[in-house]
Amino acid sequence: MNPFYYQNNELFAEQVALRNIAAEYGTPCYVYSRAALEHNLLAYENALGDTPHLTCYAVKANSNLAVLDVLARKGAGFDIVSGGELTRVLAAGGKAEKIIFSGLGKTEAEIEQALQAEILCFNIESEPELDRINAVAAGLGVRAPVSVRVNPDVDAGTHPYISTGLKENKFGIDINRAFAVYERAAALDNIRVTGIDCHIGSQLTAIDPYLDAIDRVLSLVDQLSAAGIQLEHFDMGGGLGVVYHKETPPSPQLLIEAVKRKMEGRNLVLMLEPGRSIAANAGIFITRIEFLKHTEHKHFAIIDGAMNDLLRPALYGAWQEIVPVSTAPSDLRSEYVYDVVGPVCESGDFLGKDRELKIAAGDLLAVRSAGAYGFVMSSNYNTRNRAAEVMVDGDNASLVRQRETIDYQLSLENVLAE
Numbered sequence: 001m002n003p004f005y006y007q008n009n010e011l012f013a014e015q016v017a018l019r020n021i022a023a024e025y026g027t028p029c030y031v032y033s034r035a036a037l038e039h040n041l042l043a044y045e046n047a048l049g050d051t052p053h054l055t056c057y058a059v060k061a062n063s064n065l066a067v068l069d070v071l072a073r074k075g076a077g078f079d080i081v082s083g084g085e086l087t088r089v090l091a092a093g094g095k096a097e098k099i100i101f102s103g104l105g106k107t108e109a110e111i112e113q114a115l116q117a118e119i120l121c122f123n124i125e126s127e128p129e130l131d132r133i134n135a136v137a138a139g140l141g142v143r144a145p146v147s148v149r150v151n152p153d154v155d156a157g158t159h160p161y162i163s164t165g166l167k168e169n170k171f172g173i174d175i176n177r178a179f180a181v182y183e184r185a186a187a188l189d190n191i192r193v194t195g196i197d198c199h200i201g202s203q204l205t206a207i208d209p210y211l212d213a214i215d216r217v218l219s220l221v222d223q224l225s226a227a228g229i230q231l232e233h234f235d236m237g238g239g240l241g242v243v244y245h246k247e248t249p250p251s252p253q254l255l256i257e258a259v260k261r262k263m264e265g266r267n268l269v270l271m272l273e274p275g276r277s278i279a280a281n282a283g284i285f286i287t288r289i290e291f292l293k294h295t296e297h298k299h300f301a302i303i304d305g306a307m308n309d310l311l312r313p314a315l316y317g318a319w320q321e322i323v324p325v326s327t328a329p330s331d332l333r334s335e336y337v338y339d340v341v342g343p344v345c346e347s348g349d350f351l352g353k354d355r356e357l358k359i360a361a362g363d364l365l366a367v368r369s370a371g372a373y374g375f376v377m378s379s380n381y382n383t384r385n386r387a388a389e390v391m392v393d394g395d396n397a398s399l400v401r402q403r404e405t406i407d408y409q410l411s412l413e414n415v416l417a418e
């Protein structure tokens with residue numbers, strides 16, 4: 001499903017022209033489609049069918065309250081990595097019993113907050129973390145439900161910065177060490193061992209790395225079972241890729257069918273942590289061209305959006321499609337191969353390089369597939385206000401996060417008394 005389409009030379013989000021959103025809420029601005037979010041979650045739910053499962057949306061991909069609310073209403077669980085994300089999910093109506101807590105640096109306060117909320121499970125990533133959770137649970141007089149995130153040493157075949165399942169990565173517990181950790185965990189008074197987890201990376205475009213990882217993890221599940229440690233769930237993580245450019249990722253359906261075959265005959269609830277594959281193509285980023293700058297060597301489109309708004313191109317050299325919001329014929333537009341750059345004082349501040357565009361100053365551009373790891377990775381670099389976020393639902397557009405103001409930014413800071 002693509003909720004962003006052209007009609008009469010105008011780019012729409014569902015039934016709302018992006019030009020109207022820009023006029024009302026200004027630019028730069030993120031726009032999300034409710035229907036696409038729901039559709040993307042349902043793709044997993046339909047593929048899982050009556051398999052016992054829980055789809056836990058990875059909140060880090062896009063944590064806007066309206067996004068969480070839309071997914072919670074459709075029954076999603078949530079994968080969180082901080083106390084802040086826990087607060088967001090609960091504020092958006094997510095159910096504590098459908099929350100799993102991932103991440104490798106959980107603080108005592110975060111653990112306590114999650115235990116008090118009675119979340120479903122902690123995915124632990126180290127032995128000191130296990131001990132910390134045990135101690136905090138003891139202080140509260142409860143048993144903490146725990147699953148070990150195993151690092152299966154599988155190459156996910158993705159960008160090195162977002163590959164997580166190799167032994168040199170900081171994530172998870174080495175699969176060769178995991179058995180001993182389970183034995184220790186099972187013996188702790190305030191820990192209840194409930195599951196096993198692995199997440200090997202993000203933007204995966206092939207099924208095989210998942211299946212390799214699952215084989216390794218299931219063989220550990222069998223060893224544990226033989227030793228009397230019975231697990232209730234297997235969490236396969238997230239990571240399924242989307243189409244940004246020429247990638248050909250499998251659909252959730254294909255992936256889930258292959259995973260279900262591996263899981264056949266096992267009495268394990270299947271858990272998932274998809275982020276990007278739910279949010280990325282449900283969002284678009286709109287920005288206005290301030291100036292066109294033509295030099296002897298290059299043509300630049302200087303826009304009002306920047307790396308502080310959408311970091312992926314600068315951080316990973318990521319390619320995201322950039323299209324004009326209006327394609328109406330106009331003699332004012334000049335056609336060149338442009339670098340689309342922001343006003344931030346860094347040469348790495350670009351949203352796209354070498355893009356063939358027919359544009360004029362004042363035009364709006366849209367960056368596709370920006371719903372995941374877009375706004376959430378934005379910053380105030382260069383004292384820029386973070387962008388507005390808008391959600392479209394049919395023919396209605398609502399502001400779901402107001403543009404920051406300079407007063408707001410300065411209100412967080414103080415000067416010394418003298």
Ligand SMILES: Cc1ncc(COP(=O)(O)O)c(C=O)c1O
Binds near residue numbers: 273
């Ligand atoms: C533990 C964990 N779960 C889930 C995700 C979500 O990944 P993705 O957005 O690629 O589906 C991530 C990010 O890679 C993660 O680190």
Ligand SMILES: N[C@@H](CCCC[NH3+])C(=O)O
Binds near residue numbers: 162202203312372373
């Ligand atoms: N931030 C990354 C994905 C990180 C995945 C988190 N574990 C991206 O934009 O592609």
